[in-house]
Amino acid sequence: MTERPAVTIDNLSRHFDSFKAVDGISLEVTSGETFGFLGANGAGKTTTIRMLCGLLAPTSGSGTVAGFDIYRQAEEIKKSIGYMSQKFSLYPDLTGKENLSFYGAAYGMNGSSIASRTEELAERLDLHDFIDRPTRSLPVGWRQRLALGVSLLHRPRILFLDEPTSGVDPVFRRKFWKILYELAEEGVTVFVTTHYMDEAEYCGRISIMHQGKIVEVGQPFELIQKHRAENLEELFINLINGREAANAEA
């Protein structure tokens, strides 16, 4: 059970006309891992996540999420995963509670289980202070906690988080990551993208994507040593810069 892969990707590609957004990537993420899926803007991270979540059909290659095939079993995948996109996905004129109820119903939960789960999540994610306010008026950090709550409603075993802390201040980022760690310790697989390299350093393993390809994968500390970088930020910059210089010469 513990060693069963949560995500497998084999030679996966997605093209938009002649543009190879994702270009033959392969990857395996184990259950319970906190995996940092890094890359520059436009490297293909969001496209990959959307394919894994069954929101976008691949051009070629294969993949499974929670053991389900990304081509044929998108519905089963949706039931097993939580997805939080980089864009704010809550209804701005509904309150936090109403948003949770709405999404709970969409997941096929009944009234009483929505109510008890909402209470549980409000406690755990510290939502009480603002759960009855329209989400429109909330600061980004609070909205992101609510969005995380929504993605956890149906107790998914795998969480896909696409830049969940973008624009969030340091205190909220720490709180947010504390929650992610607790989830990981309960065995939830966390697959997360971020531009904050201090967050990436918290991940068990990371991959770095550039122009549709995965150029490096491993434990943050190992990679820093391997590339003789001072820290992850340095590693990231050197790696991407090196690739761009090589492209310019080619």
Added chain:
Amino acid sequence: MSLVSVESLSKSYREIRAVDDFSFAVDQGEIYALVGPDGAGKTTIIRTLCGLINPDSGVAMIDGLDCQRKFESIKPILGYMPQVFSLYPDLTVTENLTFYGGIYGVVGEDYRTRVEYLYRFSNLKPFADRRAQALSGGMKQKLALSCALMHQPRILILDEPTTGVDPLSRRQFWEILLELKKQGVTIIVSTPYMDEVARSDRACFVFKGKKLAEGTPAALPGLFEGSLYFCDCRPTVQTLEALNQVSNVQARRFGGGIHVYLRKDVTLPDIATELTRAGFDTGGFRPIRPDLEDCFIQLMEES
């Protein structure tokens, strides 16, 4: 006299005091960073400087002119880049630049020279015919910066220009800012990134509309009270809880280990017995220097 000065600025939205008796001054050629959480009041301060908000009280001045009453005279020397991408998504890079040139009256030979210069530092020339909406996050921000620089402003005000931008593009963006500084441009920038704060000349921590602290990036961590240790043990929920049970200790996960904060007037030997009883080897506690983020978080929690 300072080039930019804000004195006793206050602004409320209904019952919320967005900015509360806030003052600061920025000298010619400085990079001044405003740092703070969402809703701290950074954008309200910036928008007041750009003549877009009338404060309830206090005054914002640029080059000796009142930002509310004399904004038309300030406009020619001020470049402003708002937080939200404000260019025309369906116009190309060149069309956006031409449009801004038109607004600021930069035309003809002046325009051509200026655009060549802006292309040189932004590296956007290969993308001149690409629509703004099809640019990556980092390129969009460089285009927005180029537009804000079209009329060669002496002062540049940037509201979270690098939020959501990848580390490499962020680094490149700051290299441009440092280059502008060399040319004498004064820059006021808000950011959630502490490494960017470290590259500014002076920074100001903003929280709940108030100024928490101000100083050079080298001096600010000195405001941290107490001491900080790195504990080389697996940061699980259990170890963190066990550490937080020890009196005068606050523990936070940091990478593969734990940061342990001791309140002021408490030393490691004072609590060694308690730590040992909780199962920790104090030999594995390494003293470390607090950084900007440690200092900022402590100031926020205490306020």
